[in-house]
Amino acid sequence: MSALLQLQNIHKAYDGLRVLDDVSLSLAPGEIVSLLGPSGCGKSTLLRIAAGLDQDFSGALEFNPLLQFGRGTGIGVVFQEPRLMPWLNVAQNVSFADGWIADEKWVQQLLRDVGLSGHADALPKKLSGGQAQRAAIARGLYGKPHVLLLDEPFSAVDAFTRMKLQDLLSELAERYEIAVLLVTHDLDEAFYLSDRVLILGGTPSRLQRELAVPLARPRDRRSAELAYLRGEALTELYQSHAI
Ligand SMILES: Nc1ncnc2c1ncn2[C@@H]1O[C@H](COP(=O)(O)OP(=O)(O)O)[C@@H](O)[C@H]1O
Ligand SMILES: [Mg+2]
Incomplete structure (x- = not known):
């Protein structure tokens, strides 16, 4: 398996309520993949499954053996809220993990x-909101992961800080050769950062569309190519969003 992680034919229900229907995705080394979709469509559920945090699903989750080398699980996770321990300072929060010195x-x-x-x-x-999220990113990288999973990590900060954090994520992913799976509802963010954008939608959710972003980095946020791709995604999201 050359992918770092692979989700195959994932079905997930909560108490009989079907949330994910036959979703497959893979993440290759060095790739940045975003997952877009309306609120409640199962993005966080899928990310938790990919992280190995939720094992109550059907389908297959495969990790590349490479992830077992080094410290920790080979996977770092960053959530929407920084989730810092209030009684630990920033440095202690970054290295906070059971059993690690x-x-x-x-x-x-x-x-x-x-x-x-x-x-x-x-x-x-x-710390400000943006600083706290920077600390959360540092904590996500502490275990020297090959894969970083992020669940709407920048949605609580202002637009300018958000752009700075996006650039930071992109730089660090490149520097440390980390593949990224990013859940977001922000189209600008998804296309600015990603090699591929996956759109989830429907009830229960399936993968509706995959859009490749064949643009070199660093990218120009105002480029016509990015605007075109955002338009495509917007059309898809409108169509798949039952109101
Ligand atoms: N622990 C849970 N128990 C029951 N239902 C849940 C649980 N977590 C999420 N759900 C439901 O599953 C659906 C998908 O949730 P979630 O994955 O959080 O969506 P998203 O991240 O796309 O907003 C929602 O309808 C949500 O209410
Ligand atoms: Mg969510």
Whole structure:
């Protein structure tokens, strides 16, 4: 298997309510893939399944053996809320994980990478929303993952901070050769960052469409090619959004 992770024919129901219907996706090394779809369509559910956090589904989830090398599970996760421990400082939050001894040098490197060097000793309540999410990204990278899964990670910050965080994610994914699966409802974000954009929709949700983004990075957010692709996705989302 050359993919880092592969979801095959995933079906998922909660208490008899079908949420995902025969969804398959794979993530190749170095790829950035976004998952778009209306609220409630099962994006977070799919991401939790991909992370191995929800095992109550039918279908197959395969991890590349490469993920077992190194520290941790080979997969980092970043959620919508930073989920920092309020009693730990920023540096401690970054290395917070059961059973691991904090690697101070690596923590410092990550804090530099995300622009939080000066905040290592600060408690989370002192951070802005954008800074807290930077800390959450550093924590997601602490285990030196091959895959980073993010669930609407930038939806709680203002538009400018969001763009900065998108650039940061793109730079770090390239620097550390990490494949990214990003759940978002933001079309601009999906197309700006991704190699492929997958659109979920319908009841229960299926993959409606996959759009490739064959544009080199860094990209121009205002480019006509990106605008065209966003238009295609918008049409799909309108059609698949039952009101
Ligand atoms: N733990 C749960 N128990 C029951 N229903 C759930 C649970 N988690 C999510 N759901 C339902 O599954 C559907 C998909 O949820 P979710 O994956 O969170 O969607 P999204 O992330 O796309 O907004 C929604 O209808 C939601 O109410
Ligand atoms: Mg969600």
